[in-house]
Amino acid sequence: MKICDLAGADIRSALKSTGLQIQIGPFWFSIRSKLPDVHEHLTNLYRYANTDSQPRFIDFSIEVDRKKSSIRGWLKPVAEFTFNGNVPFTPLPLDQSPALLEWGINWCVSAHAHQFLILHAAVVEKDGKALVMPALSGSGKSTLTAALVSKGWRLLSDELALLCVDSGQVFPFTKPISLKNASIDVIKDYWLDARFGKSCTDTVKGTVSHLCPPDASVVRTNDSATVAAFIFPKFRSGAAPSLSSRAKSSAYMTIVENAFNYYLLGERGFECASYVLNHSEAFDLSFGDLDDAIALVSQIWGGESL
Template sequence: MHARVGGSDLPVILSELPSNSVARKLAADGLILQVGPFSFRLISPIDLVAEGVTAMYADYEVLDESRFVDYTVTITHGRGLRRWVGRQAVFEFDGAEPFIPLPVDHAFPLLEWSMNWCISMHAHHYLLLHSAVIEREGCAVIMPAPPGSGKSTLCAGLVNRGWRLLSDELALISLIDATITPLGRPISLKNQSIEIIRAFVPDAVFSQVVHDTSKGSVSLLKAPREHLLRINEIARPRWVIFPQYEAGAIPQLSARSKASSMLELGRNSFNYVVLGLKGFEILSKVIDASDCYDFQYSQLNDAVAVFDELVSRRGRD
């Protein structure tokens, strides 16, 4: 979708749409958004989805109907009795329901998880790592880690202290040259991390906190607008860092072997096995280009200092 301004076409940003237009589009034929390299048609009659999309995707480009859509994600009401009693939200994709229905107040997190699922199950033109990725001076840090390791908290802290958000959840690695394409989605925070980041970034925009999900309490943090303006700037892998939050720990960056890091990244990939030899070759390139570390931390300010030092040290090396 483009607006004609001074004789040239400018992309339409979601926040520029008339009020109620987002909810109307979502409830009708859908709202088509450009999200990183993917286009999503989002369809939902559920008010909580409209609220979440309006708040979290305000700075994303809205595409018109003539554009190709990669994924159509529908979050709709449960059928029959579940529309009225114990109301549910259901994710539909290509006529299937890949997830079990959730309580209707989980509808917006369900949309986010569904979008992640679409990419991780289908975007095999990238090597997909379950990992946060941030960038500074063209160099990317890949941070794979299991749930509870503090990956998203660290990512949220760093992208509000000088690092650019490429992704909180999925590293999109080129199968040609191992560069990383930004995805630029909201950051999913859970439980205590929500209050930690509220305190660390007082002017941050959060979605409504949803309690009692399978991951506990969940809230999304809006991606910084200035990072979305640079969404087409790829980055090169430079560091692979496995973060681990440990209460009371002093920050400690410990070198780890490239071979074990490669195997661990492979285990954290959604499609390394699917890609076969190409996956091995690309992952080898990522590791070749990267210094690999384990990182233990407890305080975000300490972590920021350690990551900043990585960049300055690279300049001296």
């Protein structure tokens, strides 16, 4: 059953009571909330995600709701993210509750799912081959990801690359793409059919809006992929497009720098990263225009080395 198969009243009832059960990649979440913005966010942007009305094993039980507090809290209400009764984050204004939900979901996985080597990276797939893009915020990673997905690439993840420590396969963590500030309008102009959620303004990251992933990507939430290439993107306004091979030793260090749990995994993390990198290629990509960047990526995908 998909979220879109449920009536709005049923979604609202589940959120307010036992929790709305929803599958995101290899994980099942139970989400509770009485906030209208959270209900709207899940209904609009997770419409093809799997759900289940029957009790099942839940990996992460979370809640995003109005913080119960003093008179000050009623004057300036805030939303609080709760995981298993604990509050790992500072509460945020109520109108930032969709962003708080997304950040909380990412935190649950990056802090606890150690069956994977987890990278801060986007992942897309085409022709059965996965492209992993590790990068810091501000690199243009999410913008380029959205542009590639608009051209038919399958979205596996915008934020977290889940590399299985046993097989090296990358598993989907398909959820809305988080875009910030100027990138929001860039993608709205570039992808005219894109569907966005509510914009959350004045967050710690500026204005944040989430882009609904294509239905075709979401329904393949159980289909892992083999990594064919790592690309380290860097957006530079007005820059000429440039693509160059990266030495495996340098690529390895950047992968480690973008990993959440490499040192926690120890030898298993080392072996996983080494295996995946030894069976793939690595490139640096500098771009100032999305069409130029996509043309260079497509050039790699058509090459004989992948």
